[in-house]
Amino acid sequence: MTETLAVRLDSETKKRLAALSRQSKRSTSFLAAEAITAYVEQEEWQLGEIVAAIHELDAGEGVSHDKVADWLKSWGTPTETNPPR
Numbered sequence: 252m253t254e255t256l257a258v259r260l261d262s263e264t265k266k267r268l269a270a271l272s273r274q275s276k277r278s279t280s281f282l283a284a285e286a287i288t289a290y291v292e293q294e295e296w297q298l299g300e301i302v303a304a305i306h307e308l309d310a311g312e313g314v315s316h317d318k319v320a321d322w323l324k325s326w327g328t329p330t331e332t333n334p335p336r
Contacts, residue, residue: 258283
């Protein structure tokens with residue numbers, strides 16, 4: 252089942268979307284729906300990862316800034332270390 256959503260775009264973006272529509276032989280509605288779906292999936296993933304990381308930190312499972320900084324300083328050197336845990 253699909254539903255209708257009205258979206259305001261600036262004129263330049265609308266022109267670019269129309270050009271993509273012609274080139275891809277897809278409707279502007281199809282392209283907009285695909286773009287919104289991809290955006291929502293990415294934002295859900297990113298926010299989920301942030302929430303999970305906050306829970307890990309609250310549980311004391313974080314890595315200290317000093318350990319991460321030392322690890323980063325070792326990058327590209329003969330004594331490069333493994334990521335801290």
